[in-house]
Amino acid sequence: MTDVTYATLFSEELLQLFPDSNRGTIESLIVNDDNPFIDVERIVKEIDNLKIEPEVGRHSGELMPDDENGYVILFNEVDSSERQRFTIAHELGHYLFLRRDHQLDSLLKKSKYRNYDVGDYSYQERKEEITANNFAADLLMPVNLIQRLTLDWIKYENDGQTTVDESGFDKYVEILAGKLRVSRQAFDIRMKVLGVAK
Numbered sequence: 165m166t167d168v169t170y171a172t173l174f175s176e177e178l179l180q181l182f183p184d185s186n187r188g189t190i191e192s193l194i195v196n197d198d199n200p201f202i203d204v205e206r207i208v209k210e211i212d213n214l215k216i217e218p219e220v221g222r223h224s225g226e227l228m229p230d231d232e233n234g235y236v237i238l239f240n241e242v243d244s245s246e247r248q249r250f251t252i253a254h255e256l257g258h259y260l261f262l263r264r265d266h267q268l269d270s271l272l273k274k275s276k277y278r279n280y281d282v283g284d285y286s287y288q289e290r291k292e293e294i295t296a297n298n299f300a301a302d303l304l305m306p307v308n309l310i311q312r313l314t315l316d317w318i319k320y321e322n323d324g325q326t327t328v329d330e331s332g333f334d335k336y337v338e339i340l341a342g343k344l345r346v347s348r349q350a351f352d353i354r355m356k357v358l359g360v361a362k
Contacts, residue, residue, distance in 0.1 A: 165312055167194045170202070173306040177300070186210045202254045202312060203302050203346040208237060214259060216252060216349040217307050225251035227258045235259060246347040248299050257299030258292070305354045313340050330352050 171179065171191035182190050189210045193203065208216050211235035218241035219226075237255040239248045261267045318326055319338060328336060337345040341351035 165197050165198045165200060168309075168312065169194050173202075173308045175302070175306075177304075178302055181264055181299075183211060183268055184213060184264070200309075200343045202302060202306070203308070204249055204256065204304065207303075208252065208256055211259075214256075225255045226267060227271065228254040235268070235271065244347065246345060246350070249345055250347070252349055253300035253303045254296045256303070260299070261292075261295065268346035296348070301350065301354050301357070304351075305344055305351065309344070309356065310340065310354075310358070313343055 169191060170193045173195065174191075179187060179191060189265060190207055193206060194209075195201065197229065199340065205216060215230065215234065215236070218236045219238045220242055221238065221240055223238075224240050224247065226238040228236060228238070237252055237259070239251045239280055241248070243251065259268075262270065284332070296307060314336075317339060318324060321339065322332065322336070337351055337355065341348045345356075346353065
């Protein structure tokens with residue numbers, strides 16, 4: 165895969181969530197054969213007043229104000245790297261939606277956190293969590309990138325065959341999840357949402 169910009173991979177709707185002052189830089193980031201994944205940490209670093217910090221806590225992640233008039237995404241450093249990446253993308257989604265809706269000040273009253281048990285959420289919080297999960301999936305596994313990686317997989321790893329049996333599909337899922345640096349479970353869910361798998 166040659167160099168492909170994030171602007172080519174992401175939907176216009178997703179790109180519009182990023183601050184105007186940072187959008188151009190984010191759009192110009194690239195994926196290629198050496199780095200075929202979305203660099204969520206780099207995206208966060210490009211956004212003014214937002215940073216990432218590890219912690220060992222009872223939550224998978226949290227978005228909260230920091231001491232420097234900005235915001236911090238905390239992620240649990242004991243989670244797998246794939247889970248950490250999804251959590252960072254999830255919390256970034258909360259940040260961008262709150263920013264879009266002019267509700268970042270609501271974090272002064274209550275931080276947003278990604279809990280391991282969704283049963284702890286109210287109906288409204290569940291809706292917000294689903295929206296943040298969908299954003300994280302769109303960010304880390306954009307359809308255009310999956311299509312490009314799939315074409316490469318067919319060409320180079322599946323002998324040009326466009327159909328596979330169940331074990332071949334399992335291998336495909338494993339390989340693409342690894343390239344995207346997401347968990348197999350997250351990639352499986354993404355494939356079902358996109359209508360590629362049952």
